[in-house]
Amino acid sequence: MTALPRIRLTRLPRPLIIGGTILGISLILALFPAAFAPYDPLAFDYGALNQAPSMAHPFGTDNFGRDVLSRIIHAYRVDMQIAIFATVFAFSFGTIIGALVGYVGGRVEALFGRLVDAIITFPFLVLVIAIVSVLGPGLINMYIAVSVVGWVFYARIIAAEIKVQKRLDYADAGRAMGYTHLRIIFRHLLPNAITPAVVYWMTDMALAILLGSSLGYLGLGAQPPAAEWGVQIADGKNFMSTAWWISVFPGFAIILTGLGFSLLGDGLAEVMRARK
Amino acid sequence: MTAPLLSVQKLSTRFHTPRGVLTAVNEVSFDVRPGEIFGLVGESGSGKSVTLRSLTRLLPYGATIDGVVLWQGQDLVGMSDTAIRKVRGGQISMIFQEPMTALNPVLPIRVQITENLKAHTDLDSSGRAARARELLDIVGIPDAARRLDEYPHQFSGGMRQRAMIAIALASNPKLLLADEPTTALDVTIQDQILNLLLDLRDDLGMSVVFVTHDLGVVAATCDRMAVMYAGRIVETGTVTDVFRGPMHAYTRGLLGSIPRSGTERSMLLSIEGTPPGLASIPNGCAFHPRCVFASDICREKRPDLRPLGPDRAVACHHSDAVLAAGSVLA
Numbered sequence: 001m002t003a004l005p006r007i008r009l010t011r012l013p014r015p016l017i018i019g020g021t022i023l024g025i026s027l028i029l030a031l032f033p034a035a036f037a038p039y040d041p042l043a044f045d046y047g048a049l050n051q052a053p054s055m056a057h058p059f060g061t062d063n064f065g066r067d068v069l070s071r072i073i074h075a076y077r078v079d080m081q082i083a084i085f086a087t088v089f090a091f092s093f094g095t096i097i098g099a100l101v102g103y104v105g106g107r108v109e110a111l112f113g114r115l116v117d118a119i120i121t122f123p124f125l126v127l128v129i130a131i132v133s134v135l136g137p138g139l140i141n142m143y144i145a146v147s148v149v150g151w152v153f154y155a156r157i158i159a160a161e162i163k164v165q166k167r168l169d170y171a172d173a174g175r176a177m178g179y180t181h182l183r184i185i186f187r188h189l190l191p192n193a194i195t196p197a198v199v200y201w202m203t204d205m206a207l208a209i210l211l212g213s214s215l216g217y218l219g220l221g222a223q224p225p226a227a228e229w230g231v232q233i234a235d236g237k238n239f240m241s242t243a244w245w246i247s248v249f250p251g252f253a254i255i256l257t258g259l260g261f262s263l264l265g266d267g268l269a270e271v272m273r274a275r276k
Numbered sequence: 277m278t279a280p281l282l283s284v285q286k287l288s289t290r291f292h293t294p295r296g297v298l299t300a301v302n303e304v305s306f307d308v309r310p311g312e313i314f315g316l317v318g319e320s321g322s323g324k325s326v327t328l329r330s331l332t333r334l335l336p337y338g339a340t341i342d343g344v345v346l347w348q349g350q351d352l353v354g355m356s357d358t359a360i361r362k363v364r365g366g367q368i369s370m371i372f373q374e375p376m377t378a379l380n381p382v383l384p385i386r387v388q389i390t391e392n393l394k395a396h397t398d399l400d401s402s403g404r405a406a407r408a409r410e411l412l413d414i415v416g417i418p419d420a421a422r423r424l425d426e427y428p429h430q431f432s433g434g435m436r437q438r439a440m441i442a443i444a445l446a447s448n449p450k451l452l453l454a455d456e457p458t459t460a461l462d463v464t465i466q467d468q469i470l471n472l473l474l475d476l477r478d479d480l481g482m483s484v485v486f487v488t489h490d491l492g493v494v495a496a497t498c499d500r501m502a503v504m505y506a507g508r509i510v511e512t513g514t515v516t517d518v519f520r521g522p523m524h525a526y527t528r529g530l531l532g533s534i535p536r537s538g539t540e541r542s543m544l545l546s547i548e549g550t551p552p553g554l555a556s557i558p559n560g561c562a563f564h565p566r567c568v569f570a571s572d573i574c575r576e577k578r579p580d581l582r583p584l585g586p587d588r589a590v591a592c593h594h595s596d597a598v599l600a601a602g603s604v605l606a
Contacts, residue, residue: 106337169377176334176372176453177365177392177443187391191382 016267022260039067060245082212094154102162161193202265206258280307287343315498366396369449375436396447434465506562
């Protein structure tokens, strides 16, 4: 390779490169799991139950003889979906509400502050579990539950940023040019205010995977026999002393993907700070 | 005498604070004529910037405005929010002191110009692009095609102020409100921007209200001027008349505090004391504690703004004595 791309790559923060690489590979696995998985993730093989890692099954097999590696690869599709769908609505809705609340300020903001207090008083997981129990288990209901609770965190971040931005001269200049309030909020202030929310979003995706796996483990998220990391860990919990690989390898997958999102978030924060 | 473009009558602006009501602008009246540059002069806190912002009601929440601001037969003070948005930026535009903070840091200049065009004109996207290039040419930014896609931080201070002016002029306003547009610039750049404003006034037939504390800038650009002190206009007239024969002790003091070249080395006069805070404006003439001409009447009775001719008015009990003392410039 020529020197040019190397120079440009090294100028990017290392966390961004590493996190981006991890997530890039994750995304490819999520899009084309069948191309990489050596076995059918749902196929039982009663001739190979609870087998330790070997050449034929690098991560071993579970109590139904399913290949753990293949199940982990197929689970990328579900868990990457969870990362995105469990956060994207909270991010969008929270950003819009936060921008409006921060701009209007005054009593609206005070009221919003109480609402935020009320929601964050409950432990996040307990609240989500409560909502899922009412709606019934399953991924869609889990997305709904997480979004209903999660938007307030984004809204709080954006509201605080907009409050800072709206006092700056360029916001006044926008008013002096006769722009409508909505135009000033979303076209002029929001691009200046959104950075911390985007960084938080990356972290939140890592948390969403953990949450999705937790709910899967508890039987409230993805339903067996679907391959999902949390479900896999739950499957293996009765065999921990004899077949640790059933639970441990999906655990590593969670850690690795979570790390990818965290590093990407850190890297993005660094880039955006440098740009300012 | 031509009909005024903008007529301000008994404009008062009050801020309602937890510690009471502060009157920042007190019964200010003046006219701006077509094609004229009108200077609003005073120290920090004299109310000149608040006056400027009150014209199009660009004030923080909790401020109230009384009086009349007549613009093309309509009163801007009583106008609906929707209607005044059409005036702002379209008919009456504004430029600010700090071009760095008054430009949006994350949007390229092209977007910031087209934002104004979208709000106030019917141009389609190619028309807006052409107008954006034309505007950079008008304000003297070379290489417009390339610079349009640059961000404010890639511009120098003078170029930023030019870009700010380009945005303000986008929809052909008839009146430009300039809030100390040259204060943050160094002197050579300041001169270029002032010349640009003078050229624009001539080429576009625009009027300008120019707020500044710099009397040198007023002398170089303005046709008529009003001097403000503690929220009131204390003296008004053509720039020539006021500079040649100041009739208010405060104006005379201000003129005495400009360094001059071409004369023998002379003492730089300064006005003793500081301007009063809005919460503690003295009785009588607000300037009396700092005034060398002050007498008993100044402490008791506030002088009215007396018209002395078509373009001349002063609010001073001892204007004759001040005039007789002569301009420090003469």
